[in-house]
Amino acid sequence: MERQDIRLLSREALEQALTGDLAQPRFRARQVWHWIWEKQATDFEAMQNLPAALRSQLAERFAFRPLSIETEQHSEDGTVKVRFQLHDGPLIEGVLIPTPERLTACVSAQVGCSLSCSFCATGFLPLKRNLTPPEITDQVVLLNRIAEKRHGKPLSNIVFMGMGEPLLNYKNVLAGIERLTAEDGLHISAKRITVSTAGIAKMIRRLGQDKVRFNLALSLHHTTDEARSRIMPINESNSLDALVDALNDFYAETGGRITFEYILFDGLNESLADAERLVQLCRRVPGARVNIIEYNPIEQADFKKSEADRREAFIAHLEENRVTAKVRRSRGKDIDAACGQLANKG
Numbered sequence: 207m208e209r210q211d212i213r214l215l216s217r218e219a220l221e222q223a224l225t226g227d228l229a230q231p232r233f234r235a236r237q238v239w240h241w242i243w244e245k246q247a248t249d250f251e252a253m254q255n256l257p258a259a260l261r262s263q264l265a266e267r268f269a270f271r272p273l274s275i276e277t278e279q280h281s282e283d284g285t286v287k288v289r290f291q292l293h294d295g296p297l298i299e300g301v302l303i304p305t306p307e308r309l310t311a312c313v314s315a316q317v318g319c320s321l322s323c324s325f326c327a328t329g330f331l332p333l334k335r336n337l338t339p340p341e342i343t344d345q346v347v348l349l350n351r352i353a354e355k356r357h358g359k360p361l362s363n364i365v366f367m368g369m370g371e372p373l374l375n376y377k378n379v380l381a382g383i384e385r386l387t388a389e390d391g392l393h394i395s396a397k398r399i400t401v402s403t404a405g406i407a408k409m410i411r412r413l414g415q416d417k418v419r420f421n422l423a424l425s426l427h428h429t430t431d432e433a434r435s436r437i438m439p440i441n442e443s444n445s446l447d448a449l450v451d452a453l454n455d456f457y458a459e460t461g462g463r464i465t466f467e468y469i470l471f472d473g474l475n476e477s478l479a480d481a482e483r484l485v486q487l488c489r490r491v492p493g494a495r496v497n498i499i500e501y502n503p504i505e506q507a508d509f510k511k512s513e514a515d516r517r518e519a520f521i522a523h524l525e526e527n528r529v530t531a532k533v534r535r536s537r538g539k540d541i542d543a544a545c546g547q548l549a550n551k552g
C-alpha cells in the first residue's frame with residue numbers, strides 16, 4: 207500500500223492517526239504537527255523528541271513528498287528563478303524578487319494553466335494538475351532559505367502570480383495560505399500575501415464569503431469586454447461588470463486591498479481613452495489601485511511593450527485622476543523569470 211504524505215493530513219486527521227491506530231497520547235500529535243509545520247521537517251528521523259519506535263512506525267505508514275530544487279538561475283538584477291520538481295515528476299517555477307524595500311516570493315498554484323491568456327508563456331503549457339498545500343508552502347520555505355542565504359533576511363511578501371490560476375485550485379491555495387499564516391505554521395502576515403487572479407467572479411465572491419485576510423490582485427490588462435476577451439478568454443464568461451460586482455462583494459466582506467494589474471502593450475491598451483476607462487473602473491471598486499507592469503516578450507506571441515512616452519502619459523492620466531498607480535519594473539528578464547514568462551525554460 208502506498209504510504210500517504212503526512213503533510214496532507216489535517217490537524218484532526220493527524221491526531222486521529224496518532225491516538226487511534228498508533229495508540230499514542232494526544233501530545234504526540236502536537237509534537238509531530240510542530241515538526242512538520244513550524245520546523246518544516248521533511249524526515250521522521252529529525253523528530254528527535256519522539257521515541258525511536260514511534261519514528262519508525264510513522265515512517266512505515268507515512269511519507270514526506272517535498273519539492274526538490276531542480277535548477278536555480280540568477281539574473282543580473284538579483285532575481286532568482288527556481289525550478290522545482292514535484293515528487294511525481296512535473297516541474298513548476300517560483301521566483302525570488304529582491305528590491306531595496308522587499309524580498310518577494312512569487313509562487314505557482316498549478317502545473318501549467320487552463321486559461322490560455324495569449325500574452326503568457328504558462329498559458330501555452332497544458333494544465334497537468336493542481337498543487338497540494340505542502341507543494342505550495344514548500345515553494346515559500348525553499349525561496350525563504352535562498353532569501354536568508356543571499357540577503358540575510360526572510361521573505362517580506364508572497365505573491366501567487368507564478369504558474370496557474372490560484373482560484374481554480376481554491377481549496378489547496380487557501381489551505382496553503384492557512385499554513386503560511388498560522389501561528390503554529392510559518393506565521394507570515396496575511397497582509398503580506400497577494401493572490402492574483404485572471405478573474406473568476408464566482409470564486410472572487412467566495413473569497414469574500416470565506417473572509418480571507420490576504421490581498422487580491424486582478425489581472426485586468428484591458429478595459430472593454432471585447433478587447434479583454436481577445437487576450438484573456440476567461441473574460442467571455444466573466445465580464446468586467448461581473449468582476450466589478452464580485453470585487454465589491456469581496457471588499458464588503460473583507461475590506462481587503464484590491465489591485466488591478468495592467469500590462470501596457472504597444473498599440474493595444476495604452477491610449478488615453480484606455481487610461482480614462484481604467485480610471486472609471488477604479489472608481490467602481492473601493493480602494494482599488496493599479497500596478498502598471500512592463501511587458502516581457504515571449505517566443506510564443508507577438509506582443510510588444512509600450513514605449514516610455516506612452517507609458518508616462520498613461521500613468522500621468524491615472525495620477526491626475528487620483529488613481530494610485532505603481533510601476534512594476536520587469537525583473538529577471540534575462541532568465542525568463544519575469545511576469546508571464548514562466549514556462550519551464552532555460
Ligand code: SF4
Pocket residue numbers: 319320321322323326327328329330368369370371404425546
Ligand atoms: S496569466 Fe495566469 S491565468 Fe493567464 S495563462 Fe498565465 S498563468 Fe494562466
